[in-house]
Amino acid sequence: MRTPGQRRLGAGPVAAAVLAVLLTGCGGGPDGSGAGAPASTAELPAPAQRSPAAAPAKEGTQAAAPAPAKAGSDNAASDKAMPDKAHSDPASPGVVVNKRRPLSPQDFVPPKLVVPRVERTVAAERVRLRPDAAAAVEKMFAAAAADGVGLTLVSGYRSFEEQAATYNHWVGQYGDEAQADEVSARAGHSEHQTGLAFDIGQADGTCTLVLCFRDTEAARWTAQHAARYGFILRYPQGHHEVTGFSAESWHFRYVGPEIAGAMKAAGTATLEEHFGLPPAPGY
């Protein structure tokens, strides 16, 4: 329906700079760009009201019964009725967060967040991840380095408040929500808030969060090897109508090796399809 590519690319010399901060739809916004980024550093999350659940996470096996596709409905309440607790529980590595599936509770904070010991381009607070995701990031980055590919971590956990500020920033930039929705998730709808999602860059810092990243060795290597470490490319090219976002070759999501491996083996591109959940092209 919408063709953001046309809109973005026609804008002349300003386009490249704008593009640099636009293509962060993961909920993104101005990660690493410095463009008026809401700088509200998250408070350290309160240690756990809930325990990190010894994992209701054996998801690899079967998708929940496909829910009746409720096209056009934005009634989030009906999502909750779906028999897919693991995909609704933000503490589960199998959680699916998209424009039709907000986090529940919307102000969810992961019980524990740590800073992966890898190269990063931003403050430590901005690359925090859940411990399981952080450990996998460390392994993947080490493996990439061993293959001569330098990766950097560009963003990680983002709080509800940070996401709200980021989204509002883009609404202000565009002047309307429809365009902001193409590139930034509304608060409570970003999987960055789960502590399971992160963005990568390449060591020399070029093409960070912009289209040309997809042509880098860093992107190629990661796309090829991510599954082994439990990651999927969450917003692959050509699946905008399912994920709700344009392709992002830098945004990865921890789902665990079992799910990631099953998706790779089956050639399934999106979490929604893997779990038999409805597409989420819009709110």
Ligand SMILES: [Zn+2]
């Ligand atoms: Zn992202």
